[in-house]
Amino acid sequence: MSSLTVPPEDDTYRSVGYALKRAQQALRAHLDAELRTIGLTTPQYSVLAGLERSESLSNAELARQAFVTPQTMQAIVVGLERDGLVKRAAHPLHGRVLTTNLTQEGRSVVQEAHKIAARAETLVRNAVAPDDPEVIYAALLRIADAMP
Amino acid sequence: MSSLTVPPEDDTYRSVGYALKRAQQALRAHLDAELRTIGLTTPQYSVLAGLERSESLSNAELARQAFVTPQTMQAIVVGLERDGLVKRAAHPLHGRVLTTNLTQEGRSVVQEAHKIAARAETLVRNAVAPDDPEVIYAALLRIADAMP
DNA sequence: GATGTAATGTAAGGGCCCTGATATGTCCAG
DNA sequence: CTGGACATATCAGGGCCCTTACATTACATC
Numbered sequence: 001m002s003s004l005t006v007p008p009e010d011d012t013y014r015s016v017g018y019a020l021k022r023a024q025q026a027l028r029a030h031l032d033a034e035l036r037t038i039g040l041t042t043p044q045y046s047v048l049a050g051l052e053r054s055e056s057l058s059n060a061e062l063a064r065q066a067f068v069t070p071q072t073m074q075a076i077v078v079g080l081e082r083d084g085l086v087k088r089a090a091h092p093l094h095g096r097v098l099t100t101n102l103t104q105e106g107r108s109v110v111q112e113a114h115k116i117a118a119r120a121e122t123l124v125r126n127a128v129a130p131d132d133p134e135v136i137y138a139a140l141l142r143i144a145d146a147m148p
Numbered sequence: 149m150s151s152l153t154v155p156p157e158d159d160t161y162r163s164v165g166y167a168l169k170r171a172q173q174a175l176r177a178h179l180d181a182e183l184r185t186i187g188l189t190t191p192q193y194s195v196l197a198g199l200e201r202s203e204s205l206s207n208a209e210l211a212r213q214a215f216v217t218p219q220t221m222q223a224i225v226v227g228l229e230r231d232g233l234v235k236r237a238a239h240p241l242h243g244r245v246l247t248t249n250l251t252q253e254g255r256s257v258v259q260e261a262h263k264i265a266a267r268a269e270t271l272v273r274n275a276v277a278p279d280d281p282e283v284i285y286a287a288l289l290r291i292a293d294a295m296p
Numbered sequence: 297g298a299t300g301t302a303a304t305g306t307a308a309g310g311g312c313c314c315t316g317a318t319a320t321g322t323c324c325a326g
Numbered sequence: 327c328t329g330g331a332c333a334t335a336t337c338a339g340g341g342c343c344c345t346t347a348c349a350t351t352a353c354a355t356c
Contacts, residue, residue, distance in 0.1 A: 015269045016281050017175055019288035024172035025215060025343095026295040027165055032344085043312065060334055067173060072313050074336065079311080096321040096334050121163045127294030131287050133164050139279050140167035146275030147174040173313095180314085191342065208304055220343050222306070227341080244304055244351045 034116045038109060043076050048110040056099040085109060182264045186257060191224050196233060196258040204247040233257060
């Protein structure tokens with residue numbers, strides 16, 4: 001009864017968007033669980049890794065690197081500072097800017113996290129096989145760039 | 149100075165996991181923005197679409213369908229009920245269970261949302277080209293299933 | 297029928313991510 | 327030098343997602 005409306009497109013479950021959500025959710029959950037053993041979350045690891053590549057980044061720069069808003073990055077950095085993994089100090093030349101740097105402990109923790117992340121990436125690449133991971137990688141970035 | 153540690157593996161940006169995050173984040177942001185014009189969020193649309201396929205689902209069933217915890221689904225359903233898009237009632241046979249159903253307005257809103265979601269899926273499939281969307285779809289689901 | 301197990305619904309608290317708004321600082325054009 | 331554009335940091339509030347925890351109900355097994 002009451003099937004006056006269009007029959008539901010049951011292809012929802014077949015959409016690439018759906019698979020994308022599933023895959024990302026699973027990877028994120030796995031990484032969160034693994035990183036938790038060393039007291040990190042996935043976004044926190046992402047920030048620490050970014051700081052390892054280039055030190056003394058401002059909150060705004062960190063936000064752009066991670067494709068999130070400055071407010072979001074603010075909360076993450078505050079947490080990292082509370083945990084003693086990063087330290088912020090006023091920019092020597094620019095009054096308003098706070099530069100963020102890894103502490104000794106942050107430097108140590110991120111090394112452990114690298115191993116965990118590398119294992120996760122291996123899992124992903126094995127799952128992708130027999131497809132070429134580079135092909136999947138490129139297709140995913142095209143999706144990201146295609147969204148208006 | 150202080151490059152006593154291992155040089156950072158700058159391949160972080162080349163990982164499939166990174167691309168996965170970028171793509172999903174971009175799609176989610178796009179969908180959220182589009183669905184916002186009709187007063188929905190992406191998870192809300194997901195729930196409404198699920199209810200359209202099969203009515204009278206319990207909160208626990210909805211949660212399993214969406215791969216989230218019952219508590220998370222609880223919050224979403226409460227919001228949908230507040231907005232008058234679904235209605236919950238005690239299960240006739242099972243005292244504890246609350247069954248959720250679409251209201252007339254919910255049924256109407258989900259039809260609009262379907263069009264928005266279909267346009268987004270088209271964007272994704274066009275971005276994936278020249279790769280076969282089905283190949284990408286299958287690879288993504290393999291990733292989801294591979295995470296322990 | 298009593299008891300243990302499983303499933304369900306909720307509450308509380310934390311983290312991430314967003315929009316909207318505010319305050320402060322730099323810098324350039326006039 | 328002054329006004330305005332622009333960048334930065336931060337607050338407030340909302341939504342989604344999690345873990346931990348608890349109370350209630352259904353059911354099986356004894």
